Amino acid sequence: MEKTAYNFRLKDSLLGLQFLFVAFGALVLVPILTGLDPNVALFTAGLGTLIFQVVNRKNVPPIFLASSFAFIAPISYGVQKWGIAGTMSGLVAAGIFYVVLSLLIRLRGSGFIHKLLPAIVVGPVIMSIGLILAPVAVNLAMGKSGDGSFVLVPQDQAMIISMLALFVTIFVSLMAKGVLKLIPILLGILAGYAASLYFGLVDFQKVADAPWFAMPAFVAPEFNLEAIIFILPIAIAPAIEHIGDMLAISNVTKKDYLENPGLKNTLLGDGLATSAASLLGGPPNTTYSEVTGAVTLTKAFNPAIMTWAALAAIVLAFVGKLGGILATIPTPVMGGIMLLLFGMIASIGISTLVKDKPDFSCPRNMAIISIILVFSIGGMNFNFFDIAFSGIGLGAIIGIVLNLVLPQPKPE
Secondary structure (H helix, E strand, O other), X not given: OHHHOOOOOHHHHHHHHHHHHHXXXXXXXXXXHHOOOHHHHHHHHHHHHHHHHHHOOOOOOOOOEEEOHHHHHHHHHHHHHHHHHHHHHHHHHHHHHHHHHHHHHHHHOOHHHHHHOOHHHHHHHHHHHHHHXXXXXXXXXXXXXXXXXXXXXXXXXXXXXXXXXXXXXXXXXXXXXXXXXXXXXXXXXXXXXXXXXXXXXXXXXXXXXXXXXXXXXXXXXXXXXXXXXXHHHHHHHHHHHHHHHHHHHHHHHOOOOHHHHHHHHHHHHHHHHHHHHHHOOOOOEEEOHHXXXXXXXXXXXXXXXXXXXXXHHHHHOOEHHHHHHHOOOOHHHHHHHHHHXXXXXXXXXXXXXXXXXXXXXOHHHHHHHHHHHHHHHHOOEEEXXXXXXXXXXXXXXXXXXXXXXXXXXXXX
């Protein structure tokens, strides 16, 4: 019990900085890809982690919350269609969805989640998130804009940069040991950045113009029902991911956090953290697996270390030069990283589906999986009372409904 007890000590501050360093690459990648402010993401990651710790204060898991990859697609789409403020209303609703799930778990237990959201629904939804983003990753890797409409960097140079970033990330994740194995994305970005410097593609004027101290570009949400309906179903995937992360940290620390403080509290903390982040213009929060990996490596089980990481993130959010440096990263660097990340999201969806071992010869299962994939990726659009349902959101809703109404096959 003592090895995971909360013990706030000044000497743990350096360990906290180390964990923030592990999370940093992925943390700022989401806002860079979606058009949000990285400094806001730093602030809301720190704030979200502190909120999570307050909610679970009786038995806090040693985890760090930061930008969720599952929301990259809807945020990117939303920012273009409704602007940041409108998109944030949908993300606030996603956090509220977590809170509602936590209340249902409190009332009915965690078993009902698997009945409402089985693998044949969750797996295809996660797959769709990655596959829909694939063209964006390819366009950026080739030096084009995300929609491929115009060229930002000559293709020959862009391909060298993006492939270098991609292969360094893969090589480090497979071959590195120790702390380096925990930061493959960060090292991949650095490799791509170095190649961009060689080709003269980095403009340091943005760094020179940025002040040392600057208030993060906080954005308050504006109510947008269309954005809420579009984004809300996508919250299904990270909700399921949360359960897996709680199981992982439980295995690492040898404490059953699914039992105490329980999913009813950890999911509540995650939901409140996500809504709080969205109220300020930041990306939704999720538990970070790479930080759990660092906990496994260092055996630093004291959750107060994550408090230090959260405080460090909040302080760094006010360093204007940091935002200026991040703004200099050329798009092919991000494209190379995205090629891997978006493919991994799709792979996680496949893994989620296969681990449950569904009967693929069953017409019912095949119908649910097929409709989710085609509706989500194909861009099916329904209008009900002038409200548009489309893409991943529509696919998720249809999948849930089909799972509830289609009869189970009779045993032969």
